[in-house]
Amino acid sequence: MTGTLPPVDVAPPEVEEDAAPATPEFEAASLRQERRRGLLMALPAYGYLVLFFALPLLIVVVYSFATRNRFGGTDLSGWNIDSYRRLGEPLVRDILFRSVALAVITTVICLVVAYPFAYYMATRSEAVRNLMLVFVMIPFWTNFLVRNFAWRVILGTDGPLSQVTEAVGIGETRLLFTQTAVVLGLVYGFLPFMVLPLYADIERIDGRLLEASRDLYATGAQSFRHVLLPLSMPGVIAGSILVFIPSLGAYVTPEILGGAKTTLLGGYIVTQFLTARNWPFGASLSFVLMAVMLTATIVYFRKGGRTL
Amino acid sequence: MTAAVEITGVSKRFGDVVAVDDIDLRIDDGEFFALLGPSGCGKTTTLRMIAGLDFPTTGSLKIFGHEVGTLPPNKRPVNTVFQNYALFPHMNVLDNVAFGLRMQGTDKATARSAATAAIGLVRLDGMERRRPAQLSGGQQQRVALARALVNEPKVLLLDEPLGALDLKLRQEMQGELKSLQRELGVSFVFVTHDQEEALTMSDRIAVMDEGRLLQIGTPEEIYERPVNRFVADFIGQTNLLEGTVEDGATVCLVNGARVAARSDLTAGTRIALSIRPERATIHHRDHGTGPDAGSAVDGEVVAVTYLGNALVHRVKLDWMEIEVREANDPDRPRFAVGDPVTVAWDPSAAALVADR
Numbered sequence: 180m181t182g183t184l185p186p187v188d189v190a191p192p193e194v195e196e197d198a199a200p201a202t203p204e205f206e207a208a209s210l211r212q213e214r215r216r217g218l219l220m221a222l223p224a225y226g227y228l229v230l231f232f233a234l235p236l237l238i239v240v241v242y243s244f245a246t247r248n249r250f251g252g253t254d255l256s257g258w259n260i261d262s263y264r265r266l267g268e269p270l271v272r273d274i275l276f277r278s279v280a281l282a283v284i285t286t287v288i289c290l291v292v293a294y295p296f297a298y299y300m301a302t303r304s305e306a307v308r309n310l311m312l313v314f315v316m317i318p319f320w321t322n323f324l325v326r327n328f329a330w331r332v333i334l335g336t337d338g339p340l341s342q343v344t345e346a347v348g349i350g351e352t353r354l355l356f357t358q359t360a361v362v363l364g365l366v367y368g369f370l371p372f373m374v375l376p377l378y379a380d381i382e383r384i385d386g387r388l389l390e391a392s393r394d395l396y397a398t399g400a401q402s403f404r405h406v407l408l409p410l411s412m413p414g415v416i417a418g419s420i421l422v423f424i425p426s427l428g429a430y431v432t433p434e435i436l437g438g439a440k441t442t443l444l445g446g447y448i449v450t451q452f453l454t455a456r457n458w459p460f461g462a463s464l465s466f467v468l469m470a471v472m473l474t475a476t477i478v479y480f481r482k483g484g485r486t487l
Numbered sequence: 488m489t490a491a492v493e494i495t496g497v498s499k500r501f502g503d504v505v506a507v508d509d510i511d512l513r514i515d516d517g518e519f520f521a522l523l524g525p526s527g528c529g530k531t532t533t534l535r536m537i538a539g540l541d542f543p544t545t546g547s548l549k550i551f552g553h554e555v556g557t558l559p560p561n562k563r564p565v566n567t568v569f570q571n572y573a574l575f576p577h578m579n580v581l582d583n584v585a586f587g588l589r590m591q592g593t594d595k596a597t598a599r600s601a602a603t604a605a606i607g608l609v610r611l612d613g614m615e616r617r618r619p620a621q622l623s624g625g626q627q628q629r630v631a632l633a634r635a636l637v638n639e640p641k642v643l644l645l646d647e648p649l650g651a652l653d654l655k656l657r658q659e660m661q662g663e664l665k666s667l668q669r670e671l672g673v674s675f676v677f678v679t680h681d682q683e684e685a686l687t688m689s690d691r692i693a694v695m696d697e698g699r700l701l702q703i704g705t706p707e708e709i710y711e712r713p714v715n716r717f718v719a720d721f722i723g724q725t726n727l728l729e730g731t732v733e734d735g736a737t738v739c740l741v742n743g744a745r746v747a748a749r750s751d752l753t754a755g756t757r758i759a760l761s762i763r764p765e766r767a768t769i770h771h772r773d774h775g776t777g778p779d780a781g782s783a784v785d786g787e788v789v790a791v792t793y794l795g796n797a798l799v800h801r802v803k804l805d806w807m808e809i810e811v812r813e814a815n816d817p818d819r820p821r822f823a824v825g826d827p828v829t830v831a832w833d834p835s836a837a838a839l840v841a842d843r
Binding site: 405 | 538567570573590591
């Protein structure tokens with residue numbers, strides 16, 4: 180192919196300078212004033228964060244280096260890193276590994292279930308879309324604990340699920356108090372946290388881009404892989420973090436739906452504080468958990484993600 | 488010769504809405520074809536059906552003899568330049584242009600060199616690494632063009648490709664698109680609502696309204712011989728004098744005046760006489776040099792607009808106002824507001840249009 184089109188300017192036209200540039204002094208003063216006003220408005224939120232987040236976190240860190248005394252109390256002396264050493268113990272390692280694995284499985288299942296749903300929702304008319312959003316939100320109207328107990332009834336050996344499988348002759352289901360039940364409960368509980376960021380991102384994508392990719396010989400799968408997925412990646416990452424983090428530290432769901440053999444990090448930490456009365460160890464576990472989550476979040480923001 | 492695109496009895500309904508109503512269309516290979524009409528006339532839907540982005544509800548759609556009615560877009564030898572371009576924002580210019588070839592399984596190196604050539608074709612050399620957001624509207628337009636042309640489509644579809652550009656750039660691109668099309672010898676099917684654009688660029692124009700195809704013809708045919716009132720009015724400016732056919736050579740205007748107009752319509756048919764402003768002439772009534780009364784009407788000048796190269800006179804007739812445009816000739820008499828005048832035309836310059 181040979182060309183006939185005349186050249187275009189390489190650089191877009193430059194923006195004209197303002198006729199009267201502001202003096203540096205004035206600019207600095209107005210900037211200072213703006214900062215001061217911003218700080219004033221953010222003050223309550225900052226105060227809240229310091230009082231209820233930074234301070235307790237600091238206490239956790241301090242306790243994790245303290246010593247447990249013979250009576251189950253904690254001596255704020257004899258600082259050591261024993262409780263961090265214990266993280267290497269096989270029992271603790273198993274719990275850590277199992278918690279991460281279940282959180283990963285939960286996240287992946289949520290992603291696989293939520294993506295098509297979010298896509299479907301984003302491509303409906305405004306009215307249908309809003310209705311579906313309400314449906315996604317409805318579970319939040321009921322207490323989380325109650326909903327978990329509802330699953331206990333559903334999955335129990337006398338529950339409706341088991342009755343159905345018995346009726347069709349597969350025998351009773353024994354799902355309750357298994358890891359499957361825990362994953363099921365976690366997926367159920369955290370699915371909205373995956374759906375919402377995905378929906379928000381997919382909804383913003385110009386549908387014509389998908390049409391353009393099909394017009395340019397992409398199959399449906401290629402169009403998803405090369406256009407839809409990359410463009411919705413911020414939503415995928417945001418949703419994954421929002422599901423992975425609470426799944427990793429989940430306490431209520433594993434306690435209610437899981438059995439003794441499925442102790443997870445959240446439950447184990449509670450045990451350290453309430454039953455084993457080993458506050459330093461519980462604190463170190465909490466701190467490590469938090470550090471993992473924080474790292475994940477920072478990595479996400481560094482990778483060019485946007486605000487959650 | 489096989490038609491590049493052959494549409495037979497195609498309709499498209501969205502629920503109760505008929506977007507395209509039983510159209511027949513044949514676009515030849517190597518033709519610059521415009522689909523022209525106001526927004527909502529079905530022109531874009533027609534284009535989308537050729538692209539495969541919408542499927543016809545009924546009818547047959549062939550591309551180079553192959554029935555493609557329900558083939559998905561990726562199985563059709565056509566490419567589209569989308570309105571507002573639809574460039575992939577997460578890819579640079581090179582990857583945008585190479586996309587079609589990559590999806591067809593061309594290896595990366597070949598696809599990239601072909602894409603580079605296409606980028607050169609639209610004179611964007613050196614822009615390969617830029618993201619669409621870093622380009623001006625005109626540059627994005629060219630990327631969209633290169634992205635479609637690199638696949639060497641048998642038919643290139645363009646959906647209002649110049650709509651988002653400012654006037655100067657648009658006029659420049661009109662010429663470029665036309666010469667590009669001539670050079671590549673590929674048929675371009677071009678959707679526009681801008682009649683001037685359609686007239687300047689196209690070999691043939693299809694005028695659409697409310698889902699129906701009203702007229703297909705060369706720009707000259709459409710302008711000179713519009714089939715109905717809508718086409719006459721939509722393409723360029725015109726004066727529409729309503730009346731009824733009296734016999735094969737005469738039309739009775741609404742004020743009772745009889746004017747010459749050849750037609751083979753039956754007597755009594757309601758029609759309108761379309762007289763382009765530049766085809767009518769204006770004369771002082773008292774000079775006695777008045778033209779043949781068989782193709783003239785009397786009136787009074789109500790406004791004169793000086794355009795430099797032309798003069799536009801608004802003339803009030805008994806029942807309506809019409810416009811007469813004359814070249815600015817110093818030898819011609821001048822007219823002032825209030826002058827009694829006669830407006831005349833060559834009977835062959837008046838087109839008889841169905842009064843719909």
